[in-house]
Amino acid sequence: MRKRVSIKDVAREAGVSVTTTSYVLSGKKDARISAETARIVKETAERLHYVPRMSARTMINQKSKLIGVIIPQTGSSSHLMFSNPFYGEFLSAVEYTIRQNGYHLLISGTGPNQDYSSIAQMRELDGIIILGTYPCSFLDEMKTTGIPVVLVDAYVDDHYFHTVSINDRHGGYLATKYLIDNGHTRIAFVSEALRDYGVHMQRFRGYQDALKEAGIGLDEKCLYTCDVSYDSSYELAPEIIARGNGETAAFVTADIMALGLINGLKSIGVSVPDDISIIGFDDVPLATMCLPQITTVHQDITKKGSTAAEIVIEAVEGGPKRDVILPLYIVERDSVRRLEPQELAKGLSICS
Amino acid sequence: MRKRVSIKDVAREAGVSVTTTSYVLSGKKDARISAETARIVKETAERLHYVPRMSARTMINQKSKLIGVIIPQTGSSSHLMFSNPFYGEFLSAVEYTIRQNGYHLLISGTGPNQDYSSIAQMRELDGIIILGTYPCSFLDEMKTTGIPVVLVDAYVDDHYFHTVSINDRHGGYLATKYLIDNGHTRIAFVSEALRDYGVHMQRFRGYQDALKEAGIGLDEKCLYTCDVSYDSSYELAPEIIARGNGETAAFVTADIMALGLINGLKSIGVSVPDDISIIGFDDVPLATMCLPQITTVHQDITKKGSTAAEIVIEAVEGGPKRDVILPLYIVERDSVRRLEPQELAKGLSICS
DNA sequence: CTGTTAGCGCTTTCAG
DNA sequence: CTGAAAGCGCTAACAG
DSSP states (O other): OOOOOOHHHHHHHHTSOHHHHHHHHTTOTTOOOOHHHHHHHHHHHHHTTOOOOHHHHHHHHSOOOEEEEEOOBOTTTOOBOTTSHHHHHHHHHHHHHHHHTTOEEEEOOOOTTOOHHHHHHHTTOSEEEEESOOOHHHHHHHHHHTOOEEEESOOOOOTTOEEEEEOHHHHHHHHHHHHHHTTOOSEEEEESOOOTTSHHHHHHHHHHHHHHHTTOOOOGGGEEEOOSSHHHHHHHHHHHHHHTOOOSEEEESSHHHHHHHHHHHHHTTOOTTTTOEEEEEEOOTHHHHSSSOOEEEEOOHHHHHHHHHHHHHHHHTTOOOOEEEEOOEEEOOSSOOOOOGGGTTTOOGGGO | OOOOOOHHHHHHHHTSOHHHHHHHHTTOTTOOOOHHHHHHHHHHHHHTTOOOOHHHHHHHHSOOOEEEEEOOBOTTTOOBOTTSHHHHHHHHHHHHHHHHTTOEEEEOOOOTTOOHHHHHHHTTOSEEEEESOOOHHHHHHHHHHTOOEEEESOOOOOTTOEEEEEOHHHHHHHHHHHHHHTTOOSEEEEESOOOTTOHHHHHHHHHHHHHHHTTOOOOGGGEEEOOSSHHHHHHHHHHHHHHTOOOSEEEESSHHHHHHHHHHHHHTTOOTTTTOEEEEEEOOTHHHHSSSOOEEEEOOHHHHHHHHHHHHHHHHTTOOOOEEEEOOEEEOOSSOOOOOGGGTTTOOGGGO
């Protein structure tokens, strides 16, 4: 391998100084360079396949043109959580938007001995997009870096952070209300373990709101917890039946979990929606690929990604604090059954 | 924001020179530094929250500790192809392995006016993992950068590139043979448009091999093409039926397509496996989340990712050329039905 | 065992 | 309109 061509080489070859070369190639507006010189320099750079090194530029500009994205990891293996298709779709939108603006994407999980603020500083990230909920200490560390951060799907009230989210509480309300409007009164709530500032907590509040509005008391026995994964919710199915609370419906706070539950239920002879109705959340493509197709709360994941990306970039370039809330609506499909009045008292037939 | 602390600050604060500081912090083995000095320096660095900047290191070492991954993009929107869960799982494994070795992941698609070799040089990537098939001109450009490249799922015979793959031809053979062994003789082949060096081409060869072995002639009318996406294969369903070739089975070269086809068929009243049997390829988690669960050719996607990652890292650090072929086997599930002898002549009942 | 110093490739005053 | 030179943060000879 021959040595890589530097700006010096271009300058020498073009017969001008490095300054001139730099001016031409970085397109400085106030550089009074003759058209002819500029042409020669550009041509020479092209001919030598000159590509400026970001590392050198970064040292000077204090700008790396790099955006970091933090995606939740699976607890067990600390692999990135791409098992939930939500993240792939989100990332795809972020990458596209970022790239259109001349940035690149650094993607990294964090291990026990490597905190992200170090990675951020080491790589001199211009901006960071954080997906999901993290301990306050983690976010405080991020603040000390001074790097703009966009929080996605986290309820943290701190002026430092930009946010993009949906109204999860309202979403939870809509989902639960939809079940109630379809005649259900015994409604299970299935979610990830509730954490402060987390989306599931908010969806739970919405669940409570709808119950309260309908005059239905909250029954702690109808609350279930599992990981946000297909397998975990699949395995939850027998427990729901075993507890025998007679739910006729369940609000499951992520489609991937809803699908796991539906299939888990199916595997023990319980049919959705015939025996129990299920409504999900997210509206990932998966929701229409299965049987029954999942009735769910729709959010625009791609839009969430592109919005987060736009906001970091704006922030990097000095933009103001932004907090965006994206819309939400119910998509009716086949996993919820209308319960007729006479069935109300019966409860889940399997348990009778 | 106060200015970021540099190695100079640490040196001054610790009362030693920058050299000493550098030696201590970058853990040079041959540095004869007194234990006491080392302790003080480390402590000071800690106290000042010193984090070395990679950009400066990169300039010196010519090593960025960055690995680039190229993921196929959707033709239409040039978003990363995360709609196929294959890529998420793959990426997840790469990221994890890379990170364990002190590298980070740069992920970027490429647009029309931004060729990847420029990105690679600009970011001074240490290594590159390329997923899928690209024009030779693209690969030739990569070669000129001198950066180690691992090709995943591409059949390019060039000593420059490391490769990790599976025996796609054998996989295609296994899949087709499985259908034949189950009594099928009219077998459709559904794949992405065949490209030289591509995995689908190889799988097609395997399809031919099995047909030939069984003395079944190749019928061009039974060859179908669509995008590697759920929607695209969903829409293919009516065409397969309309052509009226009487296939009793289909080998579909990706699970995501197989699922789309199954559901597309279902939507027009054709049942899998009752009316037509389908075998997929990949064994993504999706294959067990649907009904019927998809009989498919299993490959270990996570292993593929971690292997690719290991190979780039080895290559970066001067390792030899490697070509790894991962194993493959059939997973029997519910999308293939055994065809009884008397049904053989009948063909697809729908078309009769 | 530790300090001085010369760059790595690039941008940017400041002089011509 | 163009060039010389300083310096971003860090490492690695080379001296002491």
